[in-house]
Amino acid sequence: MSAMIVLLILVVGVPVFLKILKLTTSGDKDDIWPFYATKPLSHPEQILYFRLIQALPEHVILAQVQLSRFLSVKKVTNIPNGLIGLTD
Numbered sequence: 001m002s003a004m005i006v007l008l009i010l011v012v013g014v015p016v017f018l019k020i021l022k023l024t025t026s027g028d029k030d031d032i033w034p035f036y037a038t039k040p041l042s043h044p045e046q047i048l049y050f051r052l053i054q055a056l057p058e059h060v061i062l063a064q065v066q067l068s069r070f071l072s073v074k075k076v077t078n079i080p081n082g083l084i085g086l087t088d
Contacts, residue, residue, distance in 0.1 A: 034074040
């Protein structure tokens, strides 16, 4: 049950944090962060996770995911001229 609470906090907390962060930045395009929230578990992984919780109620089931599953980076289209050769 506590694992479910931790997962819920992570799934709901990260997007809320990013939304608050986006609202607190100024209106300039330069201040927008190139990150966006993603779901830490894919749909099939979520199904398996909840099946495991139902099948093993006396055990603690933890979802082990990389930190990169919470945030992704948007593609950058406006690269300064001095950095064009560094991105190839």
